[in-house]
Amino acid sequence: MMTSIGIFGANGRMGRALLNVAKEQALTVTAATVRSGSTLVGVDAGELAGCGTFGLPLAETSVDAVRNAAVWIDFTMPEPMLSHLQLCVAEGKAMIIGVTGLTDAQYAEIQAASKHIPIVWAPNMSVGVNLMLHLAQTAAKVMGNTADIEIIEAHHRFKKDSPSGTAMAIGASIARSVNRDLNEVAVYGREGMIGERPQHTIGFATVRGGDIIGDHTALFADLGERLEITHKASSRNTFAQGALRAALWLQNKQPGLYTMQQVLGLPELA
């Protein structure tokens, strides 16, 4: 049976991309919500997303709205996402969460909720980035003891969190594969007379500008050579396709916290 999909934050950049891709793929979106008091309540979801009429009026997020879909997708912000999570737990609904910029405590709330409902959380739902996590681990195992490791990310001017969730995931994957604790070795930006680069650090650099959708590079710089592994998203639809694929994959799963590696059938990361 076709999964019924709900979209929280339908008016966001990702919310609208999800509606467009769901329409292209003829998936069944049975609910789409906007924040309480929004003037968009009652507007047709397809009209909002610029992809024709869906026959689905946007609703305020509420327990009644949540009952109208089996799997909910959330690309909002950390605080609203956590209140959506509580609604999904209360109603026994599965959830795909793409929100980044979470604190450890907020991530722990997702972990706790996954004891009751099936959840996929991933900071990046594209195939390429999830493959890149493996490539970066391989490069780190081969070059990581002598090369300097830097992670560079670029996003649009509207992005609120930094470094991106993807950059943090790349850093964490690399750190695990070279047995370093990211909390101890991460360096976030540099300024002034800071001296030579300590060898085992992992540096993060953030660029923000215009409408850049999402670029990530893992740089392994040694003396005499350097390796760069780069992913560039050219459309938000790539993230939306991943999230919708995850929603179909998650239907009928047992409660638990699942990864995009599992959704995509890739080996689990080290």
Ligand SMILES: NC(=O)C1=CN([C@@H]2O[C@H](COP(=O)(O)OP(=O)(O)OC[C@H]3O[C@@H](n4cnc5c(N)ncnc54)[C@H](OP(=O)(O)O)[C@@H]3O)[C@@H](O)[C@H]2O)C=CC1
């Ligand atoms: N995992 C992945 O593959 C990807 C993750 N992301 C992440 O997804 C998140 C959203 O990104 P993006 O779509 O660009 O962001 P937008 O700002 O475009 O959308 C955010 C959505 O959240 C809603 N929202 C914000 N605050 C509240 C609130 N307090 N209560 C209710 N609703 C609220 C907004 O509603 P309103 O329109 O009314 O303001 C909007 O619909 C970010 O964390 C981003 O990093 C993004 C792309 C890919």
Ligand SMILES: O=C(O)C1=N[C@H](C(=O)O)C[C@H](O)C1
């Ligand atoms: O905010 C965005 O736009 C994106 N956020 C995600 C992140 O923080 O890694 C993923 C993607 O790069 C787009």
